[in-house]
Amino acid sequence: MKSQITNRMATVLISVCAGLMALIMIALVGYIFYQGLGHVTWHFLTTVASTFQVGGGIKDQLWNSFYLLIVTMIFTTPLGIAGGIYLSEYAKPNRVTGFIRSCVEVLASLPSIVVGLFGMLVFVNTFHWGYSILSGAVALTIFNLPVIVRVTEDALRSVPVALKEASFGLGVGQWYTIKNVLLPAAFPGILTGIILSAGRVFGESAALLFTAGLTSPDLDFKNWSPFAFDSPLNPLRSAETLSVHIYSVNTVAIVKDAPQVAAASAAVLALFVLIFNLSARGLGAWIQKRMSGKS
Known part of the structure; x- marks a missing residue:
């Protein structure tokens, strides 16, 4: 009882x-x-922002957020999954592996402002990339890499050992087992790590203040050449994201409707994060079916 x-x-x-x-x-x-x-109106979503005139929008900031997210995840996802596979399936329990795990844990505990200062000193000043999307994406890659590494490692270790042993019993190699047995089974956990990392990219502002910048040129959406200064695809231009724009409006903007602009920007940011999470989970379920051979 x-x-x-x-x-x-x-x-x-x-x-x-x-x-x-x-x-x-x-x-x-x-x-x-x-x-x-x-x-939030259509005019607000399709108008260039302004810190001096009433009625500014978030067109460029919204694009910068998505573009920075794509570039960051292109860097982060393959590196993080590869690191998690190495620590889970290839690394031997020795001092080198312990040192790598310690480095991952230290990176995971670093404040974003520290990563931003490091990015400014290395990528902005030393590599002469300036305040740019590339500098911000690489800094956010350092910031998010430990999350995907640890999540991938834990997801692979949670796969039943019987699946791995059955694959080895058929005479196939280790990489074939990882690609066709372990990764499909661990995919839901890996997808969760990717979604968490993407959400951090959407909402990050401290690291981007020192790497991507506080300003953005008026983008010419008719010119998609990556070499043009005002092209939306130029990775070496400064890019104020939506989260940085919220900070900027609340601190340095002098327009009368600054509270309304900040509130609308926050609502759009939260809405797109929710839409992205739901879409990513739906896409992940479809990919898992394809990887596991289900129709």
Whole structure:
């Protein structure tokens, strides 16, 4: 009887904690939407931002956020998955492996402002990339790489050993087993790490202040050459993202509608993060079916 009471109390406590977390998230997102969605219009989404005139939009900042996300994930995803595969399947338990794990843990605990200062000193000044999308993407790669490495390693280790042994029993090699057996089984966990990293890219501002910059040229969406200064695809131009724009509007903007612009920008940012997460999970489910051979 005592064990049953304890079990019920633990179940109730865990359910209350889960409900509390969901309630906090719903309240936070609901408040952001309540404050900002009323100011979001098509004109706001397609107009160039302004720190001096009323009625500015977020067209360039919205594009910069997505473009920076794509460039960052191109760098982060293959490196992080490869690192997780190495630590899980190839690395031997020795001092070198322990040193690598310590480096990953230290990188994961670094504040974003420190990564931003490092990016400014190395990528902006030493490599002479300037305040650019490339500098910001590489800095965010350093910032997000430990997350995908650890998530990939844990996801691969959580795959039942019987699957690996069955594959080896058929006489196939280690890489074939990793590619066709372990990765499809561990894909949901790896996808969760990728989504978490992408969400951090969307919301990051401290590291981008020192690497991508606080300004953005008026983008010419008719010129998609990556070598033009005002081209949307130019990786060496400065790029104020949506999260940095929210900070800028709340600190240095002198327009009368700064609170409304900041609230609308925050609502758009939260909305696109939710849409991205749901879309990524749907795409991940489809990819997992393809990788596992299900129709």
